[in-house]
Amino acid sequence: DPTKMAALRVIQKLARTVPPRCLSVSWMSSHASAKSAGHPVSEVVMPLTVLSEDEQMMRDTVAKFAKEKIGPLVREMDQNSKMDDSVLQGLFENGLMGVEVEAEYGGTDSTFFSSCLVVEELARVDPSVAVLVDIQNTLIVTSLRLHGTEEQKQKYLPRLAADTIGSFCLSETESGSDAFALRTRADKKGDYWVINGSKMWISNSEQAGLFLVFANADSSQGYKGISTFLVDRDTPGLTIDKHEDKLGIRASSTCPVHFEDVKIPESNLLGTLGHGYKYAIGLLNEGRIGIAAQMVGLAQGCFDYVVPYTMERKQFGQSIFNFQAMQHQISDVATEIEAARLLVYNAARLREAGRPFIKQAAMAKYYAAEVAAKTTAKSLEWMGGVGFTKDYPVEKFYRDCKIGAIYEGTNNIQLSTIARYLKQEWQQ
Amino acid sequence: LCCVVDQESLLVSTMKVLVGVKRVVDYAVKIRIKGDKSAVETANVKMSMNPFCEIAVEEAIRLKEKKSAKEVIAVSIGPKQSVETIRTALAMGADRGIHVTTDMRTDQEVQPLAIAKVFAKLIEEEKPDLVILGKQSIDDDSNQTGQMLAGLMDWPQATFANELTFGDDGTISVKREIDGGLQTVSASLPAVVTADLRLNQPRYATLPNIMKAKKKKVDSKALADMGVDVEPRFTVTEVSDPPTRQAGSVV
Numbered sequence: 001d002p003t004k005m006a007a008l009r010v011i012q013k014l015a016r017t018v019p020p021r022c023l024s025v026s027w028m029s030s031h032a033s034a035k036s037a038g039h040p041v042s043e044v045v046m047p048l049t050v051l052s053e054d055e056q057m058m059r060d061t062v063a064k065f066a067k068e069k070i071g072p073l074v075r076e077m078d079q080n081s082k083m084d085d086s087v088l089q090g091l092f093e094n095g096l097m098g099v100e101v102e103a104e105y106g107g108t109d110s111t112f113f114s115s116c117l118v119v120e121e122l123a124r125v126d127p128s129v130a131v132l133v134d135i136q137n138t139l140i141v142t143s144l145r146l147h148g149t150e151e152q153k154q155k156y157l158p159r160l161a162a163d164t165i166g167s168f169c170l171s172e173t174e175s176g177s178d179a180f181a182l183r184t185r186a187d188k189k190g191d192y193w194v195i196n197g198s199k200m201w202i203s204n205s206e207q208a209g210l211f212l213v214f215a216n217a218d219s220s221q222g223y224k225g226i227s228t229f230l231v232d233r234d235t236p237g238l239t240i241d242k243h244e245d246k247l248g249i250r251a252s253s254t255c256p257v258h259f260e261d262v263k264i265p266e267s268n269l270l271g272t273l274g275h276g277y278k279y280a281i282g283l284l285n286e287g288r289i290g291i292a293a294q295m296v297g298l299a300q301g302c303f304d305y306v307v308p309y310t311m312e313r314k315q316f317g318q319s320i321f322n323f324q325a326m327q328h329q330i331s332d333v334a335t336e337i338e339a340a341r342l343l344v345y346n347a348a349r350l351r352e353a354g355r356p357f358i359k360q361a362a363m364a365k366y367y368a369a370e371v372a373a374k375t376t377a378k379s380l381e382w383m384g385g386v387g388f389t390k391d392y393p394v395e396k397f398y399r400d401c402k403i404g405a406i407y408e409g410t411n412n413i414q415l416s417t418i419a420r421y422l423k424q425e426w427q428q
Numbered sequence: 429l430c431c432v433v434d435q436e437s438l439l440v441s442t443m444k445v446l447v448g449v450k451r452v453v454d455y456a457v458k459i460r461i462k463g464d465k466s467a468v469e470t471a472n473v474k475m476s477m478n479p480f481c482e483i484a485v486e487e488a489i490r491l492k493e494k495k496s497a498k499e500v501i502a503v504s505i506g507p508k509q510s511v512e513t514i515r516t517a518l519a520m521g522a523d524r525g526i527h528v529t530t531d532m533r534t535d536q537e538v539q540p541l542a543i544a545k546v547f548a549k550l551i552e553e554e555k556p557d558l559v560i561l562g563k564q565s566i567d568d569d570s571n572q573t574g575q576m577l578a579g580l581m582d583w584p585q586a587t588f589a590n591e592l593t594f595g596d597d598g599t600i601s602v603k604r605e606i607d608g609g610l611q612t613v614s615a616s617l618p619a620v621v622t623a624d625l626r627l628n629q630p631r632y633a634t635l636p637n638i639m640k641a642k643k644k645k646v647d648s649k650a651l652a653d654m655g656v657d658v659e660p661r662f663t664v665t666e667v668s669d670p671p672t673r674q675a676g677s678v679v
Contacts, residue, residue: 053512057519057638060476065632095635108635118635 048345051117054110059117065094066125074126077251078396081243087129088165088207096122097136098161100145105157112138112286113348116293120344123297124304127400128251130297132165132204134290139283140166140212143228147271147279152230156210164209169199169257170280176201177413179214180223180277184259186215193217193229193269195237195262201407205240206253209233213259214276226276230268237262248399285358286351288365288408292344295368295404299337299375302397306379306387313384326382333375340364340371359421366414369404376401443497443617445488446556447522448547449481449504450534451513452567465666467536468567477513480562482520484623486630487592488560489521496594499523501554505546506534511646518641519633525644526550530651532658535567538651542658544576549656551581556618558600563588563622574622584615587622 051059073084091097099115101107108114115137123130144156160166175181184197195215205211211231218225231238241256271279307330310321320326343364350357376398380387387394405411453459453468454476460469477485491497502517504510505528514525528546532538547559564571578585586592586602590610593601604611605624633641651658 053515054638054642057512057515057633058635061519061633061635061638093634094632095637099635103636103639109639110635114635 048342048349055114055117058110058114059121061094062096062118062121063124065090066122066129070122070125070129074251074393074396075390077126077128079250081245081250081253083128083132083207083251083253091129091133092161092163095161096133097165098141098157099137101141101157101161105153105161107141107157107161112289112352113345116290116344116348119290120293120297120300123294124301126251127294127298127397128249130294131249131252131291134287134294135168135203136160136166138287138290139168140210142286143212143270143279143283146282147228149267151267152270156230160210165204165207166210166212167202167205167208167257168283169202169205169211169213171201172198173200177410179280180226182214182216182226184213184215185219186217186227186229188217188266189263191266192263193266195229195231195259195264197259199257199259201244201254202257203252203254203407205255205257206243211238211257212270214280215259217273221274223277224274226280227273228270228276228279229264230270231259231262231264235262235264247402248396249403284408285361288414289344289347289351289357289361291404291408292340292347292361292364292368295365295372295401296337296341296344298397298401298404299333299340299368299372302372302376302379302394303333303337305393305397306382310382320382329378330382333371333378336371337375340368343367359418362409362414362417362421365404365409366411366418369401369411372401372404443491443558444499444501444554444556445491445497446501446503446547446550446554446559447481447484447488447517448543448559448561448573449485449502449513449517450478450562450565450567451475451504451506451510452478452535452565455479455566461667461669465668467533467664467667470535475509475513477516478562478565478567480564480566480623480625481513481517482562482630483625483627484560484562485517485520485522486628487589487621487623488558489631490628491558491592491594492521497558501526501556503528503547503550505530505538505543505651507531511648514646515638515641516633518644518646519638520631521637523644525646526554527646527648528651528654529648530658532651535565536664537660538658539660539662540568540570540572541576541661542656543573544580545656545658546651546654547573547577548580549654551618558617559620561620561622563624574620578620581618581620584619585622586613586615586619588624589621590624590626592621592627 069090070087073087077084095108096118098107099110099118100112103109119130119134122133141160144153170179172182172184174183184195184199187194195213197215213229213231214226215229216225217227237260239258241258243253243255246254310326311319313320343360347357347360347364350360376394379394380398383392383394386392452475453470454474457474462469485502488497488500492500500522502514502522502525504514508529511527514527518525530538559577561574574587575585586604588605589602590605591603595601599614599616600619601612601614602621604613
């Protein structure tokens with residue numbers, strides 16, 4: 001049967017490019033049902049918003065955990081600019097910190113898409129917690145899985161899954177978007193490295209046990225000297241300054257991290273010397289899909305709160321939701337959130353399928369950050385005066401969303417990235 | 429209550445526990461009635477494990493952790509999506525599942541007596557030492573299945589369980605929530621226990637356990653093939669919303 005053979009070839013092709021655990025049961029069963037509907041099927045493509053059984057279960061469990069264990073603490077954590085220990089413990093206990101870590105290292109043994117779902121669900125309740133989980137999974141764990149030696153994986157992956165938070169140390173006071181202008185140095189002294197310099201705006205650093213540090217081991221090579229190092233928190237010479245007093249995502253600690261003659265064994269070099277710049281680009285290209293997921297979750301969390309309010313609130317004898325102007329604004333925002341989510345899911349699926357995804361990832365991050373900003377701004381307006389008070393969660397979402405346009409690649413950087421790809425596609 | 433001690437079921441380390449898990453409309457969802465008033469609307473509505481079943485599963489898992497039980501089997505009777513409910517139980521720690529498939533409505537058509545008979549049939553095959561069910565499901569609120577099952581099996585029953593402890597002599601001691609307060613009963617095994625709200629706080633299915641649950645076995649059998657009389661004993665003629673609240677008046 002040629003139809004069946006064609007379908008089988010597609011599934012097999014998918015199976016070669018996608019790691020076994022990415023293929024889910026529901027894709028296969030929908031193939032069967034499409035066939036039985038009597039239409040010749042050459043390949044089965046599922047809607048982006050249809051999740052596999054595991055993904056659905058994970059989303060439900062994270063949603064429940066977020067609502068019950070994080071929800072009640074959100075306001076306090078924001079006010080005190082401090083993540084509660086019970087939340088951190090819960091994140092580890094429920095396997096949210098090592099989503100892609102294989103079972104043999106004590107991880108959840110799941111996929112990149114699942115980690116994006118986890119981040120999205122957490123962001124609906126608290127974007128600060130979401131960013132902590134996002135950095136851990138998409139930057140720290142991924143860097144070890146991709147570039148670590150077996151010894152490094154055995155040493156760090158189980159800890160990252162079980163109890164150790166990681167920090168990604170790239171930015172400095174003089175190098176943000178121009179990341180490769182970083183000045184932190186790594187000098188080789190016999191069989192160890194000595195790191196000197198200061199990093200700025202480092203998320204999770206207050207609680208981190210492991211620091212992934214980008215330092216230049218050979219400045220004569222320019223950015224091609226940048227290398228990646230693993231530094232444990234208790235290494236002498238490493239100090240973490242007081243956290244910044246931020247506008248938003250306040251519960252996520254953001255601190256300067258100083259390295260003063262920090263000695264680490266040469267076995268703590270991650271990957272190849274001088275390839276750090278490549279690793280950083282690669283990690284951030286993927287990581288920004290996670291941030292995009294955070295922004296989508298933030299927008300949705302805010303929206304979910306406000307819409308029922310507009311149906312309850314009455315003015316001029318009816319719910320404010322009934323006014324056409326309100327309905328149009330609300331529908332417009334709902335459409336944009338849906339569009340942002342689809343961009344994120346598609347970028348994540350492309351990445352998982354081993355297909356080109358960088359342009360789409362940049363689009364997802366840029367668009368999701370913009371949508372989050374618009375959603376929260378509009379939500380504040382719909383709530384009116386009460387939205388402007390701290391008694392309601394909307395003002396926090398409004399403050400939290402702004403960072404989306406800034407970190408892990410500013411909006412302008414994303415647009416430049418997209419332009420680069422467009423140029424490649426359209427160049428005469 | 430029967431206090432005859434059966435030596436075989438004293439082998440606590442090999443104890444098998446059967447737990448019922450029902451797929452119901454999620455407790456947080458606002459219920460809507462179908463246009464024809466025949467039933468509650470369940471199409472495109474979020475469904476979850478019945479909260480009392482979650483508590484039952486949690487208790488069974490704790491028994492396993494305390495080494496009082498060897499194996500926990502999760503049973504669900506329902507449509508093909510009920511397998512998701514079984515998977516949640518597996519992700520919480522149950523060892524394997526049994527899915528009895530049916531397209532009859534589990535909130536109206538498949539009634540407690542039928543469910544009890546299905547469980548009785550499964551008990552014949554699996555020979556568990558303990559059956560833990562939720563005290564009632566939040567869709568039909570019958571609060572009958574556990575009691576009927578005990579009656580069919582001629583087993584002791586400890587319903588509305590608030591606390592469950594094992595005695596050394598192969599009996600269980602159960603604190604029950606009753607109108608006047610708490611009543612403690614003891615029963616020999618095998619027995620039926622139904623879980624009440626304060627029995628325990630169910631754990632979250634952790635992400636690693638959700639992935640591990642995929643490898644656990646779920647057996648499927650059709651309700652029609654079980655040779656059990658599942659004819660409804662009553663028909664639901666109408667389902668309607670409660671009358672809208674009127675304003676009170678000052679006396």
